[in-house]
Amino acid sequence: MEADTTIEPAELNIQEILPPLFSDFEDAPLPDQNELLDAINQEDYSFEEDDEDEAILAIFESREQEYHELHDQIEASTELLTNLSSFLTSFQTDLQAVSGQLKDLRSRSQAIERRGKGRRSIEKPLKSLIESITFPPSLVTLILDTPVSEAWYPAAHTLSTILSEIHLRKTRVQAASSLLTTAETLRVTAVGKIKTYLLKILNPISASVSTNLPTLQTGVLLKNKPLWEFLEREAPAIAAEIKRSYVWRTRGYYETSFRRYCRVIQTLKTRCPDTSEPIGSLTSSSSLPTTHLNTSTSAVKPNGGNEQTDRELEGSLLANSRIEGEGVLLAWQADEKDLKLPLEALFRSIMVVLLDNACAEYTFLTRFFSRLSLYSTRPDTLATQDRLLNIQSEHATESGSGGAGRSVRKNSIISSVGAGGGLADGWKGSKEPEKEDKEDKERLQKMWHEIFDPALNYVQQLLTTLLTPLPPSLPSLLSMIRLNDSIFQALLDRGCIPLEPFVIRQRLALWPVFQKHMGTNVESLRKLAETAGLGASFLGLGATKVKDSKVESVAVQYVTLFNALLSLSTPADEAMIIGSMTRLRQELARLITSQAGKIKESGPREIFTFTIYDGLVQALRTSFGTGKAVTEEISFWEKARLGK
Incomplete structure (x- = not known):
């Protein structure tokens, strides 16, 4: 075993290990070398060299036991050191094995931690999946055991959402496919109750026309739109039936x-x-209804x-x-x-x-x-x-x-x-x-x-x-x-x-x-002017003559008609209306001139024309004041009044 061998990762203390190994020799300490030499020097060697050898031999023989014991102790120490070296070598090997195991445990711990994180990451989606395909007990109780009411509005939306999730995941999630029967039972029950409920609401529409339909629509039907949307998504055929029923009932209403x-x-x-008689009709009233x-x-x-x-x-x-x-x-x-x-x-x-x-x-x-x-x-x-x-x-x-x-x-x-x-x-x-x-x-x-x-x-x-x-x-x-x-x-x-x-x-x-009626009025006034211009000899027997009062009546009707049409006109059609009134004005001027021509004396004739023209001007001024169309109209009759 080399002297510089380092044992890792544990730190060894040799002082703590060796004492137990030499515990058996504590009671037999080794003789000191100096003491041994002093003892030899103090011996009295008065004999000769042989005697000295024998004396030395005797000394050694006398201490042979000690030397043997010392030799045994040295061999024991050597053996102990050899055992210690072997122990330390095996201990180092064990430490290396333990270090490898610790590394393996650390790797396994990290893998377990990663798996834990992965499972925690899917916890929320898994919880969401379970909640999305399971029916809350309160929802099942509401659908199966209670009649349709306002509490069904959010319930219908929730049921529709769950049904959609189940049908979406039924091919990939076994739990979803196992819920198909329950889901269909709830769907059929809900559809049947909602259909009956909505048809009952629609009954008053066909029962009587005294039903206030707008109130029924806003106060009842619109509130139940969540139920209609449920039918539209989950039972299109039933929704179409409800729609046809509504159309049929409101159509009759x-x-x-x-x-x-x-x-x-x-x-x-x-x-x-x-009041549809033309202005130039001899049988028409004296004026248009001024009301x-x-x-x-x-x-x-x-x-x-x-x-x-x-x-x-x-x-x-x-x-x-x-x-x-x-x-x-x-x-x-x-x-x-x-x-x-x-x-x-x-x-x-x-x-x-x-x-x-x-x-x-x-x-x-x-x-x-x-x-x-x-x-x-x-x-x-x-x-x-x-x-x-x-x-x-x-x-x-x-x-x-x-x-x-x-x-x-x-x-x-x-x-x-x-x-x-x-x-x-x-x-x-x-x-x-x-x-x-x-x-x-x-x-x-x-x-x-x-x-x-x-x-x-x-x-x-x-x-x-x-x-x-x-x-x-x-x-x-x-x-x-x-x-x-x-x-x-x-x-x-x-x-x-x-x-x-x-x-x-x-x-x-x-x-x-x-436009046709306006043309009829213009034509009637033209014929009236022609009739006024004819003498009595040209009129047939029993023909109605044009009287001065009739001309005055036509003038009043003209002003009333002019005021009415102009007040109702818009910039888009004012030009067309004024054009038609201009034609009517020309025929009225002809009528006045023809009727005045019957008066032989110039004085009464001028008084007649002046009275009518002045009445037209004053009526137009009183009615409208200023304005381009009115100004032109007043200007025309003023010139006629002045004989221009």
């Missing part, structure tokens, strides 16, 4: 309501005075400007050309035998009722049946939609029942949702939100048409009867056109796309009637 309401308006139409438009105040301005309040113009052409203002006709009011309304008021009633119901229905369809849920919109948008749906459509629904009285529309639906407000912020015209799926939009519009097309047929028939056999007066027609334009703008603001084509068709139908 609107068809019956609008049929009754149109019948009421047709009854009132028969009571309306016939249509107040022409005696300077508050009325060109281009439809108006400084009077709506209350002061109730029942006027201007009031009936707007959505805002007085309430529409209620069905029970037709029982009042003395009630008479102008045609433009009847037109406004049916169009506003159609607007309110159509927009409310389309808003509900968009919120309830859309696959792109509108609940993700901002709260202010949802509040706007709620206001739209809460519109009381009593005009149609009360067609078969009584009411408290005629309501007053102080603010229209447009003003109630704000300027430009609609189903969603940012809608402009018919532009749909970018996120809305085109296919979903087309599907909703198709549903709306399935519901409203029968009602639209009744409305179309009614509008046709309002224009036939004789069209309304020109101011009434223009008032209808203005209201129709307001209806169309309201549809754009509210985003009710399906009704837009119907309103456009009404505009395309009204303008030709207006």
Whole structure:
């Protein structure tokens, strides 16, 4: 064993190891060499050399035992050192083995720690997986043992989520596949209960037209949308059945309501005075009904400007050309035998009722049946939609029942949702939100048409009867056109796309009637002027002569017509209306000139023409004040008054 051998990793203390090895020799110490020499030197060697050898030998022999013991001790020490070296060598080997085992244990410990971390890392996903495919006992109890209620709203969503997870993992997770039977049982039970519950909610729609449909939609059906979404995901066939049931019931509801309401308006139409006679008819009244438009105040301005309040113009052409203002006709009011309304008021009633119901229905369809849920919109948008749906459509629904009285529309639906407000912020015209799926939009519009097309047929028939056999007066027609334009703008603001084509068709139908009726008035006035220019000898027996009072009446009708049309015109069509009135003005001037030509004396003739021209100028100034069209009109008659 080498002297510099180092034993690692344990540190050995030789001083602690050796004493036990020599413990047997502590009682027999080795003789000191110096003492031995001193003892030899002190011997008396008086004998000769041989004797000295013998003496030395004797000394050694006398101590032979000691030397043997010393030799034995040395051999024992050598043996002990050899054993110690062997022990230390084996101890070093054992230490190296222990060191290797410690390293192996350290490696195993690190591997175990890594496995522990791996298991801890999958603990949360595993827990999430277990929770996602297991049914909470409370959910199972709710589905199996309780009727459908508001507690089902979150439960339906939870059940749908769990069912989706199970079907998603059934091919990879054995636990998920083992739950398929339980999942199907819960799904079938939930679908059956929800179907019965929703059909029960829809029953009042087909039971009576007195049902307040907007209240049912907003107060009941919209709250149950989570149940409908559950059916849409888990039972599409049942969802389609519920949808067909809703369409069928609401279709009958609107068809019956609008049929009754149109019948009421047709009854009132028969009571309306016939104001469609041309201005030049000899049998026409002395003037146009002045109740249509107040022409005696300077508050009325060109281009439809108006400084009077709506209350002061109730029942006027201007009031009936707007959505805002007085309430529409209620069905029970037709029982009042003395009630008479102008045609433009009847037109406004049916169009506003159609607007309110159509927009409310389309808003509900968009919120309830859309696959792109509108609940993700901002709260202010949802509040706007709620206001739209809460519109009381009593005009149609009360067609078969009584009411408290005629309501007053102080603010229209447009003003109630704000300027430009609609189903969603940012809608402009018919532009749909970018996120809305085109296919979903087309599907909703198709549903709306399935519901409203029968009602639209009744409305179309009614509008046709309002224009036939004789069209309304020109101011009434223009008032209808203005209201129709307001209806169309309201549809754009509210985003009710399906009704837009119907309103456009009404505009395309009204303008030709207006232009044709204007041509009829011009032609009648031309014939009247020709008749006035003929002498009595040229008129047949029994022919009606044109009297001065008739000319004055025509002049009054002209001013009333001019004021009415100009107040209802817009910058877009003012030029066309002024052009038609210019033709009418020329024929009126011819009539006045022809009638004045019958007066032989110049004095009375000049008085006659001056009186009519001055009356026209004063009426125009009093009615409108200033304005380009009015200024030109006044200038024309002033020149005629001065004989220029």
